[in-house]
Amino acid sequence: MKKKILVATGGGDCPGLNAVIRAIVKRADLEPDYEVYGSIEAYNGVLMDPQEIIRLDDQAVAGIHIRGGTIIGTTNKGGPFNWPVEQPDGSWVGIDRSDEMIQMLKDQGFHAVISIGGDGSQRISKQLFDKGLNVVGVPKTIDNDLSATDMTFGFQTAVQVATEGVDKLVTTAESHNRVIIMEVMGRDAGWIALHAAVAGGSEVCLIPEIPYDINKVVERIEKRYEERRGFAIVVVAEGAKPKGGTVVGQASKEVGYENVRLGGIGYRLKEELTQAGLKASMRVTVLGHLQRGGIPIAFDRVLAAGFGVHAFEMVKQGKFGQMVAYKHNDIIDVPLEEAVKDYNYCTEDAFVMRTARGMGISLGD
Template sequence: MKKLLVTTGGGDCPGLNAVIRGIVKRASREDDWEVWGSYEALNGLMEEPTRLIKLEEKVVSGIHVLGGTIIGTTNKGNPMSLSEKQPDGSIKKISRIPWIVDRMKSLGFSAVINIGGDGSQAISQAMFEAGMPVVGVPKTIDNDLNSTDFTFGFQTAVQTATDSFDRLVTTASSHHRVMIMEVMGRNAGWIALYTAIAGGAEICLIPEIPYDLEKVVERIKSRYNNGRGFVNIVIAEGAYAKEGSITSSVGEEGRHGIRLGGVCFTLSQQLKDAGIEADIRETVLGHTQRGGTPVAFDRVIASVFGVKAMELVLEEKFGQLVVLQNNDYTSVPIKDAISAYHVVNPSDTLVQAAKGLGISFGD
């Protein structure tokens, strides 16, 4: 039997289980393949003893409706740059990729399907260059991976954000408040942009368009008449003012190094300092956008991604990432997908449409 290893890395994301199920169900149609999962990305493979699980059809039955991932995930400890203490007490960065590839081969694995975002796919490319047959599957709620129209998990995050935004609209109108809702996305404003359009926001602030505070204040004031009125704002966690900086704190060891979050409170204070007298309230959605049952759209593309990834393995087309382009499921070299960061273009049709709907970006 040929052995396939499946890993899920980075932040958790609705649809991960649907990909795993798609891989296993497609592999079950072959007589000479068995599928294994490594717990918590590559950690399960690297530990002694290993923490691996054989993924059979009975194990993945019905998991496509579940959030999270049955094999766990982690965004800590990049194996391409691990800290190792030297005899003299100094710390040296080393890559464990060659060791990981040797470990996989010694355990009899013929190929790997790595499910993850840009950081995880950089690891995929490193393993591929080290001689391991690898296929990648794009995963992130941020939709910031290049070469694919959508990553699975994004639509669920947008739906969660939109549902929350709808609830804030009614309370904002009842109390004549300014409601600021912060969504995830890191340095890409896709979740904020889609939510603002779907929810009918008055203001949408994203990293790609640093906002002019005076323009934001002007828009808010135009919505009030003798203290009557309300404003709903969607702000991406990576947004910042033209004369300001990104709101962040020190994060865990890993590829990001910083933890984004709290920009809604930064904006709230800026508005108060600028003379906005209306009652301002802040809501941080945080990890609610990552959890829960994936919407139908994400279940479909995740399931198809899983099937297509397994078929790439069967066709021995390695070093490839499964993608969705122009409503067609195809693949591109992993190195091309991680060569650029997929962000919102200010001249994008969606941005212009949002402006046509009267949404202000503070520019």
């Protein structure tokens, strides 16, 4: 009897997800004792009635490594520990269906689960492993905020999109003598913003790890102007905030979605700059989900493929409760407990932070 592996992609979509799925299937094809299946929209495919689980064979994954998104869908709503159930009064409550789901998978003959996802998904992986499910994690996030791995696939593609955004904004800012504020993703980490600022040559980069002084930002921008001429690009991470202030975001009204929706700092920053006396003409660009979509760059495809192959080999070797990681230009595995222990913030000793400061980019402090 063949050993069945279930693959799930959870959380936000990310360039390279399909490359991981394809690599898992391609590696499994070399082993006659294994079959790979996919759960539609993370674990929701297992819990839905009827279930949404599909066979992933060589034909199903042919050519998908160049496509963004994920062929098995993803979600950051619901899940085995917080399945939304509507009450008679129209309200919703989350219930724990983890034991039920684990039993379903065992009854259906699944040997192991490969969970591809970020911090939240891997925390779920750890909980499921603690309850007896054979789980292997694969780190996925454009935010690069998992500390157990030097890099997550999708990050470099997001940085490429953001850098191209800076490149395009430079020409229009220069033509109109404007300040253009570009807001990028990253949640509580400034990696995308910092890399794009260094690569694109922005004057100011504001990140969550360093609350900014608006007067310092004004001072830096004004240095770019001589009389009435000049321009400047400001890259700001969605989780950035002023000294003594808070992030811009709002609670989600979507059922089953628990995260605060960040976004809007670019427009607030524009107002703060105006109130602080900056006279320059200003515009705001929010890249948003452009950073998540599209074709993954070669680096992310290679990293994703390496993760997928290693994840299968971890299953074969029985290394459950572990997550694939990229460390010192090698692919290894680390305990899930270690993988979710610390958040990967930008620190002063990070080379990109030192580089930004060394190039005179203002971080608002």
